Amino acid sequence: MADTTSPTFESQLSELEQLVKTLEQPELPLNQALETFQKGVTLIQSCQKTLHEAEHTIEQLTQTHEALNTQNKEG
Numbered sequence: 001m002a003d004t005t006s007p008t009f010e011s012q013l014s015e016l017e018q019l020v021k022t023l024e025q026p027e028l029p030l031n032q033a034l035e036t037f038q039k040g041v042t043l044i045q046s047c048q049k050t051l052h053e054a055e056h057t058i059e060q061l062t063q064t065h066e067a068l069n070t071q072n073k074e075g
Helices: 009-023 030-074
Strands: none
Touching: 009 030
């Protein structure tokens, strides 16, 4: 049975680091460099989305915590 879960942020970041190392190779053919670069852009977009979702979750949790503290002080 195939694993259908999304790759983790950390695994995507690690893959991105490997792509950078590949792109740093001076003998890399242009077409392979372009494909590698495109894959890197896709990974960056995915990582940014994950970070934005995490930021949104943190903001919601912070607002909830602040609201509860305000209610406790008033009550």
